[in-house]
Amino acid sequence: MPFTSDAELDLLFPSDQIPAFVRKQLPAELHIRPLASTDYRRGHLSVLSVLTVVTDPGEDAWRAQFEALRAAPRTYYGIVIVDKASDRIVAVGTVFIERKFLRGLGSVGHIEDIAVDKSQQGKKLGLRIIQALTGISENSGCYKTILNCSDSNIPFYEKCGFQKKENEMAKYAPTDRPQTPRL
Ligand SMILES: CC(C)(COP(=O)(O)OP(=O)(O)OC[C@H]1O[C@@H](n2cnc3c(N)ncnc32)[C@H](O)[C@@H]1OP(=O)(O)O)[C@@H](O)C(=O)NCCC(=O)NCCS
Numbered sequence: 001m002p003f004t005s006d007a008e009l010d011l012l013f014p015s016d017q018i019p020a021f022v023r024k025q026l027p028a029e030l031h032i033r034p035l036a037s038t039d040y041r042r043g044h045l046s047v048l049s050v051l052t053v054v055t056d057p058g059e060d061a062w063r064a065q066f067e068a069l070r071a072a073p074r075t076y077y078g079i080v081i082v083d084k085a086s087d088r089i090v091a092v093g094t095v096f097i098e099r100k101f102l103r104g105l106g107s108v109g110h111i112e113d114i115a116v117d118k119s120q121q122g123k124k125l126g127l128r129i130i131q132a133l134t135g136i137s138e139n140s141g142c143y144k145t146i147l148n149c150s151d152s153n154i155p156f157y158e159k160c161g162f163q164k165k166e167n168e169m170a171k172y173a174p175t176d177r178p179q180t181p182r183l
Contacts, residue, residue, distance in 0.1 A: 001042075001087040009036035012070055012078055019135035022128050029085060030125075032132060035078035035092075037066050042082065042089045051115040077136045081125055091116040093129035095137050095145065109137025111147035130160040 006015045011034040018032055026032055035044070040062040045054050057065075069076040074097065081091040093114040100106050111133050116125045137145040148168045149157055173179075 003031070003082070003084040003087050004036075004038075006033050009033075009038065011036050012066065012076065013074075017077070017136055017139065018079060018132050019139070022132040022135065025124075026081070026128060027123075029083065030090070031082045031084055032128065033080060033082065035066070035080055037063060039066075039080060039089060042080075042087060044080065044089050044092065047080075047089050047092050047115050047117050048113060049115075050118055051113060074140065077133065079129065079132055079136075081129065083120075089117075090120045091125040091129055093133050095133040097137065097140050097142060103143060107140060107142045109133070109140065109142040109145040111137075111145060114147075126156060127160055130157070134161075 013034050015033055018034070023032055036042075040059045045056055045062070048054050069078065076094065076096050078092070078094045080089045082088065083090050094112045095109045096112065098108045098110060100108065111130065114126060114129055116129070134145050146165075147157065147162070154164060
């Protein structure tokens with residue numbers, strides 16, 4: 001498939017919100033941009049599957065989820081790195097902006113779902129995704145950007161400028177109920 005430029009795509013948010021310094025540091029054969037409405041066809045779910053179990057919901061349901069994210073403006077920032085030669089996605093990540101009542105109506109950026117295709121790991125793409133998401137978070141006015149990770153990924157996030165703080169707690173819901181919000 002030939003490379004599709006940002007102008008030809010229906011994007012989750014405007015491209016110019018991705019910091020220019022990150023764009024400049026990517027190799028010429030790669031392109032960083034917001035998630036697009038047709039990225040189901042560019043391998044979005046297969047890149048995410050390096051992270052955890054991914055159940056393919058089909059393109060229509062994927063698209064409905066994309067529209068649900070976009071319906072909350074200035075909140076969800078999903079980004080991708082695309083290999084221009086194949087027009088396939090090779091890295092993904094998201095930051096969502098939480099608006100608070102404390103700290104003078106402060107905001108916090110939550111980084112989620114960082115994944116780099118196995119064939120492209122170790123080439124600084126994970127770092128570029130984190131730099132882009134942190135830049136979006138800070139440019140959105142967030143006073144901090146946070147994330148959860150496994151022990152084995154702590155050194156990676158330290159290289160990205162993060163420090164270990166506090167603990168994560170989780171409670172999984174019973175599995176015998178719907179796992180997605182009702183539309
Ligand atoms: C973890 C992951 C996102 C890192 O992305 P990547 O593109 O492979 O990493 P980068 O090339 O950007 O690494 C940046 C730096 O971190 C280091 N690094 C990366 N992963 C590391 C690890 N697990 N342990 C120690 N150092 C690591 C790199 O060596 C590099 O260091 P350098 O600047 O000294 O060369 C990627 O390997 C991945 O998708 N893994 C599987 C899914 C996953 O675990 N996602 C994170 C969920 S919390």
